[in-house]
Amino acid sequence: MSSPIVxxxxxxxxLNATSNLIAQFITAYKANAPYTINWVPVFQFVLFNAxxxxxxxxWYNRSPFQPSPLVLTASYRQSFLESTFPSNYLVPSASAIHAASENDEKELDREEKTHSILESKLHIQNTLIKFLLDQTIGATLNTLLFSLAFAGFRGEGYADAIATAQEEFWPMVRAGWTLWPFVSLLNFAVVKSVEGRALVGSLSGLLWGIYLSLLKG
Known part of the structure; x- marks a missing residue:
């Protein structure tokens, strides 16, 4: 079975190949031109994402202390951000507190066996820290890497690649802030299942990939 990272x-x-194909269709539709696939940008997007x-x-999905992107547990294990700043902490459940106050050992035993003696609470401070790190360090590095990589694909030299990255940086960051902050908060604070977070991240990534493809089209 393939590893989670693979x-x-x-x-x-x-998803990014699909995004680029959709973006090419949108471009052709707007120009009222025949839809002919250009496989070069498709390959470039696939290579960049690989x-x-x-x-x-x-950064998002594994701890640096474990051997080997959207903060997962279970099959994805603990993420760097999640293991450093856990989103949730455990507290005694209301029913367990009530049973303890009544000295109801039978109920406490039942809750312990059913793993309901504790309940999860959102750690607001850690969630905000992860959100800020994601939207600053994470966004900055990913934006710069994207611009530099595609400048390299175009055969630009070092100086031209740096100039391109500087020119594109703030427009791309501002565009990202219209989408990714909401995705991050949703995944960090609301969505709890691995499958749910993967779905939210995938759908958001598809939309973002279309925007980037149109930007580079």
């Missing part, structure tokens, strides 16, 4: 990278590559997804996965 599965996530493959999924990212497929390179960039593993470090993003390690």
């Amino acid at each position: 599965k996530t990278t493959i999924q990212s590559c497929v 390179i960039s997804n593993p470090p993003n996965f390690l």
